[in-house]
Structures are given as C-alpha cells and as structure tokens.
Amino acid sequence: MELVLDLVSWVLLSAGGVFVLIGGIGALRMPNLYTRMHAASVTDTMGAGLVLLGVMVQAGLSLATIKLAAILLFLMITSPTASYALANAALLAGIKPNAGHAADEVTEP
Amino acid sequence: MTVVFGIFLLTLLVITAAAIVRTQNLFVAVMLLGIFSLLIAVNFFILDAADVALTEAAVGAGISTVLFLGALALTSERERLGTRHRWLSLSVVASAALVVLYATFDKPRFGDPSAPVHQHVAPWYLENTPAYIDIPNVVTAVLGSFRGYDTLGEVFVVFTAGIGVLFLLSVRRGGAAPGGTGAPGTPGIGLREHVIPRVVGRLLVPFILLFGLYVQFHGEYGPGGGFQAGALIAAGFILYALVEGEERTLAALPQSWLLALMVGGALLYGAVGLAGIVLGSTFLDYSVLGANPVSGQQIGIILIEAGVGMTVTGVLLAIFHAFASRGRA
Secondary structure (H helix, E strand, O other), X not given: OHHHHHHHHHHHHHHHHHHHHHHHHHHHHOOOHHHHHHHHHHHHHXXXXXXXXXXXXXXXXXXXXXXXXXXXXXXXXXXXXXXXXXXXXXXXXXXXXXXXXOXXXXXXX | OHHHHHHHHHHHHHHHHHHHHHOOEHHHHHHHHHHHHHHHHHHHHHOXXXXXXXXXXXXXXXXXXXXXXXHHHHOOOEOOOOOOOHHHHHHHHHHHHHXXXXXXXXXXXXXXXXXXXXXXXXXXXXXXXXXXXXXOOHHHHHHHHHOHHHHHHHHHHHHHHHHHHHHHHOOOHHHOOOOOOOOOOOOOOOOOOOHHHHHHHHHHXXXXXXXXXXXXXXXXXXXXXXXXXXXXXXXXXXXXXXXXXXXXXHHHOOHHHHHHHHHHHHHHHHHHHHHHHHOXXXXXXXXXXXXXXXXXXXXXXXXXXXXXXXXXXXXXXXXHHHHHHHHHO
C-alpha cells in the first residue's frame, strides 16, 4: 500500500513537473502574446494541479490535505481569472489576436 | 538538498536583481520586484523562517506591487536616462559591495550549530518559552514579549511612515470634496464593467479577510501575527477596491476609520505597556495582566498583536487610498 501510494504520487509529481516544463518552453518559444499565455496557462492548471495532487497523496488523510485541496480550489478559480484579465488588458491595449506565426502588432485604436 | 535549492534561488535572485537594474521600463521593473519578493520569501521559507516568509510574500509581492503601480499611474512608465556621474556611482556601489563581501568572510558557515547566533540568547528563548509564556510559536513569544520594546518601535515606525506618506500625498487641491466622490455619473475606476474578475474578486474577498483574521489570532500557534494579518486584510480591501472601485471601499471602511485603526493600534500597544506599570510591574511586562503570569503573558501578546494588526491594516490602506485619490484628482 505504501509503495502504491508512493508510486502514484511520484507519477503525479513527475507529470506535473513535465507540464510546468512544457509551459515554460511554450512561454519562451511561442511567437506572440496570446499563444504565450496559452502555453503558460498549462503551468497553472495541469502543472500546479498535478503537483498539488501528488503532494496530497503523500500527505494522506490529514489536515495538510485539506489545506492543499483549498489551495487547489483557489488556484483553479484565480488563475483563469488572472489569464482572462491579462488577455482582456492586452486586447484593450490594442494587441491584435493573431493565430499565425506573426509577432504582436499593436493597432492604435 | 536545501543547499542546492538555496543556491538555485539565490542565483535566480541575482538574475532578477540584475534585470531590475537593467530595464528602462518601470512597469517591468515593478513586476520583477514582485518576483524578487516571492523568490526571497521562498528562500526565507526553506531557511525555516515561516513568519518572515509570510510577511515578505504578503507585503513585498502583494501590497508593495500595488503601491508601486499606484505610484506609476501618477508618473511615467519609462525611466529617465541619467548619464552624468555614472562612473562615480558605479565606483561607490562597487566599493560598498566589496566591503560587504569582505565582511562575509568572517561569518560562520551556513547551518553551523556553533555560530554565535545559536549560542547567544536563542537557546534561552527556546528553553524558557514553554515555562514563561507557554505558546508553541517561539517567534511570536520573542516578538511579542521578550522583545516587546523592539516590536513597539516597529509599530511606531510603520505608524510614522504612514503619517509621512499621508502628509505628502493626501493634500487636497482647491478644497475638493472629502472622500473625493466626484461628480455623479462619472465612471468609477475599477473593473466594474468586467464580470468575471468582479465576480471572482467579490467571491475571494471574504476568504482573504477570514484568512487574515486566522493569521492574526493563530500567531501564537503557527506562523503569523499582526504584521502578516494586517497586510493580508489590507490586501483583501485593496482587491475590493480594484474590482469595485475605490469609492465603494471608502464607503465600506471610511478614511476616519482607517485613521482610527492607525492611531488605535499604536495606542493599544502603548496602553498594554502602561497597564503593566499601573498594575505594579514594569513597562511592557504582561505577567501582571492575568490571574497568573503565564496567562497574563498570553493576554498581553494577543492584545499587542491586535494593535500591530490594526496599525498595519490602517497604514497600508491609508497609503493605498492616498495614491488612488491622487491619481483620480
């Protein structure tokens, strides 16, 4: 049982780490703001979520797990909101969404 | 492992500091300062200084970022280039850095148990806190009771800083209406038009305030206390101001209340100190406040922590409103 829990949390933590790495690479390599945000959002959702789940498995049924679950819940609420606010501010600042490979261009409103 | 992680974090700190100095865009610099504070908070945490880490994360990464942004809204986003005396300032900084580097040679090794800091008063505090005060968090015991004078000084530093900033910033030009309600029908600042941040912000504010109160009153048992709680509660109100506009926040917690919190917290701390004298002991000796010395110490620490929290909340919010009303005027 101990071994199974360790294995599960190990897999979750590693997968979370991989997602954070992918998010980091994406944020560096993507061509413009919106695609970069898209890549970075992987870090907030899958990365942080899987890492927290892995730590929760390690903590077992304890107060720490409840605290971690609360952190996960707040993260799931706040980080999409922050992404929305950022994208909205960028749109208001005049950065056009561009699905191609072009870098950002600012249109003066 | 801690050493590897510490070196990694310190390297990131140096990189961030260099980036802050190099960038000409002050907005970028403010964001980098937030990252810097968060990194140093993690650094404090792996050194087992959870109380300091909590303060640094709440004040450094949270509130001061908002205050810097408020200041930037009043000025320009770009740094003015100063080309004169560059070599002079570089040589001053370099020589100061060399002196500091030289001073580190005398320091004990990292984690050395025989370092002076572990030999002086710290063992006494660790050994005697259960007997004298009987609370689990020795940091709070040292901060509130053993070193009560220092904390009193810190509270008055915060108080004085708040008064100073208010004097500088809250000058009303041309006798504008107090509270700055503006003409009716003018669109308020804040994210009132944006449904998602507004809903989520309103949802989070009560939890932030609740967490602030938890940190305030749990400070005897875990990391926390008045400074951290004050910063968290102020952050909750600032979030409310950001999503709902500043006027509504002032309606919920008027300027006069903020001043009362600032003054009342400092006065409460001083009054607890004087109560020690009145009840026949010395200034800031809480032992005489309760039925027995231990419960007296606990009552005293709870009261002075409440005073610290009140002053910090009041000062931070008053400074925030001073910046915000200046930008609106």
